[in-house]
Amino acid sequence: MMPEILKDMMPITKQCLLDMMTQQHVRTVTNAKVKEITADHVVYEKDGKDVTIEAHTVVSAFGYRAYDPLTELAQKYCDEVVTVGSAVKAGNALTAIQEGYQAGLKI
Template identity: 40%
Template sequence: DQALKAMLEERGVNKACGAKVTQVTDDAVVYEKDGQTVSVPADTVIVAAGYRSNNELEDQLDGLVDDLSVVGDAVAPRKILTAVHEGYHAIRVME
């Protein structure tokens, strides 16, 4: 996980923990946190949420985005090490 954290930081990936995504557009992500609405310009979005498999967001984004990677327990309940490896690989191959 330390290598993954370092890669995120090196690539300038913004993180918004505890936020509720309200909209994903072609060039931005809009979320609510602490009573404020925030719009962040983005061409790539990574969502890491919850402890149980919930693919509602994947279903909503299917066909709307060019490249969608699903990792961790969203695929199936497994060990955290598997999720870390999948997340690392998803970030490593990003363009």
């Protein structure tokens, strides 16, 4: 549960997206645990209390974690393996591209 949304977005892009969400009357709830979603409402727990709100569309954002199912396998068959991007640490595409570029320069 995070206290804010779009935390790792560039500030100007984040503000533009937040403005669009406001214009479309998108309600954001953070630091909450969803308990039930039905056809017309959502029940969530926040600060130890159950809250029910009307909702016709629900978007769930659960964050992200590093995911690396291949490094260990690749190391069995390759002398040198360089792991980059979200396999090392969950992040953004620009970071992953930079890491891949730097790894490619070392070949």
